[in-house]
Amino acid sequence: MNLKDLYIDFFVKKGHKQIPSAPIVPENDPSVLFNTAGMQPLITYLMGKPHPYGKRLCDYQKCVRTNDLDAIGDTTHHTFFEMLGNWSLGDYFKEESIAYSFEFLTEVLKIPVEKLAVTVFAGDEHIPRDEVSKEAWKKHGIKEERIAYLGREDNFWIAGDSGPCGSDTEIFYFRSDDEVPEVFDPKDDRWVEIWNNVFMEFYQEVDGTIKPLAQKNVDTGMGVERTVAILEGVNDNYLSSIWKDVIELLEKITGLPYQGNEKSMRILADHLRTAVFIAADPAGIKPSNTDQGYILRRLIRRAIRHAKALNIDIQSDFEKQIALKIIEKYKKYYKELEENQETVLSVLKEEKQKFNRTLEKGLREFEKHVAKQKEIDALTAFHLYDTYGFPIELTEELAMERKMNVDLDGFHELFKKHQELSRTASKGKFKGGLSGNGEMEIKYHTATHLLNAALKQVVGPDVHQKGSNITEERMRFDFSCDHKLTDEEKKKTEDLVNQWITEGLDVTCETMPKKDAIASGAECMFIEKYPEEVTVYTIGNVSKELCGGPHVQNTKELGHFKKKKEEASSAGVRRIKAILE
Numbered sequence: 001m002n003l004k005d006l007y008i009d010f011f012v013k014k015g016h017k018q019i020p021s022a023p024i025v026p027e028n029d030p031s032v033l034f035n036t037a038g039m040q041p042l043i044t045y046l047m048g049k050p051h052p053y054g055k056r057l058c059d060y061q062k063c064v065r066t067n068d069l070d071a072i073g074d075t076t077h078h079t080f081f082e083m084l085g086n087w088s089l090g091d092y093f094k095e096e097s098i099a100y101s102f103e104f105l106t107e108v109l110k111i112p113v114e115k116l117a118v119t120v121f122a123g124d125e126h127i128p129r130d131e132v133s134k135e136a137w138k139k140h141g142i143k144e145e146r147i148a149y150l151g152r153e154d155n156f157w158i159a160g161d162s163g164p165c166g167s168d169t170e171i172f173y174f175r176s177d178d179e180v181p182e183v184f185d186p187k188d189d190r191w192v193e194i195w196n197n198v199f200m201e202f203y204q205e206v207d208g209t210i211k212p213l214a215q216k217n218v219d220t221g222m223g224v225e226r227t228v229a230i231l232e233g234v235n236d237n238y239l240s241s242i243w244k245d246v247i248e249l250l251e252k253i254t255g256l257p258y259q260g261n262e263k264s265m266r267i268l269a270d271h272l273r274t275a276v277f278i279a280a281d282p283a284g285i286k287p288s289n290t291d292q293g294y295i296l297r298r299l300i301r302r303a304i305r306h307a308k309a310l311n312i313d314i315q316s317d318f319e320k321q322i323a324l325k326i327i328e329k330y331k332k333y334y335k336e337l338e339e340n341q342e343t344v345l346s347v348l349k350e351e352k353q354k355f356n357r358t359l360e361k362g363l364r365e366f367e368k369h370v371a372k373q374k375e376i377d378a379l380t381a382f383h384l385y386d387t388y389g390f391p392i393e394l395t396e397e398l399a400m401e402r403k404m405n406v407d408l409d410g411f412h413e414l415f416k417k418h419q420e421l422s423r424t425a426s427k428g429k430f431k432g433g434l435s436g437n438g439e440m441e442i443k444y445h446t447a448t449h450l451l452n453a454a455l456k457q458v459v460g461p462d463v464h465q466k467g468s469n470i471t472e473e474r475m476r477f478d479f480s481c482d483h484k485l486t487d488e489e490k491k492k493t494e495d496l497v498n499q500w501i502t503e504g505l506d507v508t509c510e511t512m513p514k515k516d517a518i519a520s521g522a523e524c525m526f527i528e529k530y531p532e533e534v535t536v537y538t539i540g541n542v543s544k545e546l547c548g549g550p551h552v553q554n555t556k557e558l559g560h561f562k563k564k565k566e567e568a569s570s571a572g573v574r575r576i577k578a579i580l581e
């Protein structure tokens with residue numbers, strides 16, 4: 001039996017009900033992007049609401065923590081991990097909780113007591129020293145020298161700034177072949193924390209005040225990957241049974257040994273596993289530029305960058321092979337992986353293709369700047385983001401590898417400006433009618449630029465945009481023209497737009513002073529309404545317009561353009577309605 005099964009089995013025998021893992025994306029809590037701990041979906045029950053399964057619960061919970069992405073690539077950090085947890089909702093408290101943990105570790109997992117040490121809360125002006133936990137540990141044979149007393153920083157647990165909380169006792173394992181020192185020193189990193197038992201009896205307000213909860217709870221958490229690595233006696237989580245077969249697959253795909261290529265292989269394995277779980281989650285997250293979708297995008301793009309570093313052929317189905325291996329391993333525990341397998345595979349593939357179209361060029365662009373600059377300035381970073389789809393963190397990572405700085409403040413300023421422009425554009429102030437910023441609207445927005453350019457080529461250079469209105473379902477485009485379009489003109493225009501779509505033209509964006517934009521011949525509707533600094537979108541060499549965006553990155557994304565109707569709008573203005581299919 002593996003750790004998860006042993007754990008659930010043990011606590012079920014101790015009267016706990018197993019609850020299913022909650023989705024990674026919290027269902028009713030917009031304050032966090034992902035569940036970061038097993039207790040997160042249980043907050044209301046810890047605060048007193050009766051749980052339908054009773055007062056003793058246990059589970060394994062999917063968790064995602066992305067606050068420390070830079071740390072991924074070492075032996076112990078992961079963006080996705082599973083947390084084993086058992087809870088008492090106003091039922092047992094410190095002594096039983098400690099008794100259960102001790103029994104599970106020493107009798108089920110057969111960890112020798114000599115290899116264990118614990119920390120307990122030292123006490124402060126509000127909450128006294130935790131003598132109860134100390135006595136409980138001693139009763140089980142943990143020696144006084146193996147008990148350390150720590151303060152709020154270490155032995156007090158709360159998720160975020162406010163919520164249910166309390167002092168905790170943490171259990172450590174001596175992960176080394178060295179002789180176990182008599183006295184436990186929590187700063188000695190051969191001691192690793194494996195389990196955290198939080199005694200949640202308080203509620204903390206945002207201002208820091210603490211009041212007792214209606215009930216005394218226990219919330220424990222044990223990280224699966226860390227504990228498995230310990231039990232299997234490996235010093236690198238990726239060498240444990242959790243990762244071994246994925247690493248072997250990577251060795252096969254790349255033809256390279258793990259040794260010497262650890263960092264990129266770990267990042268690739270870790271990020272793809274997390275992407276698989278996020279994409280399979282019932283929340284239906286897709287890669288995007290906001291919230292969970294942005295995390296998903298960043299993870300996939302960073303994984304691809306490292307796949308490239310490992311010389312993997314990006315066009316091959318490597319991401320599918322790895323995803324299938326991961327799904328196979330976990331589907332017994334998380335049925336959504338198998339149910340949503342097709343979605344997962346297509347999310348990974350589409351995002352890969354999208355990024356791959358610009359990755360090479362973006363990397364070249366980056367090299368170009370590296371050669372002539374001392375730091376990556378804001379405009380370059382923004383250009384890499386907007387035109388080549390480089391998440392800013394990726395640019396930072398590339399820069400870090402060259403020991404270069406990125407002007408992050410400048411980037412964020414440009415980013416904000418750009419967002420404001422887009423928002424104004426979406427309110428219809430500049431371009432009239434980009435209502436939402438959904439994926440379809442963005443596609444129609446780019447199609448509008450293509451249509452504008454096609455009409456100029458087919459009908460004549462005097463064609464100018466007079467208005468536009470976009471919904472998720474269709475686009476409407478008004479333009480100056482003194483005659484009803486002939487059938488030939490209509491067909492040629494439609495064909496030209498589709499030709500440009502098929503050609504897969506890159507859509508790029510630059511920020512520049514308004515006068516330079518005009519001088520460069522960029523098309524624009526109401527010049528006086530634009531700020532001094534403008535963004536200009538260029539599509540291949542067919543279109544250049546002042547515009548707030550947003551746009552797709554490549555015209556290929558548009559699919560197929562179809563004109564539905566051509567009619568008069570007002571004197572000298574014609575209107576085309578069209579759809580993308």
Ligand code: SER
Nearest residue numbers: 037039196219220221
């Ligand atoms: N909430 C605690 C933790 O995340 C115990 O589950 O460590």
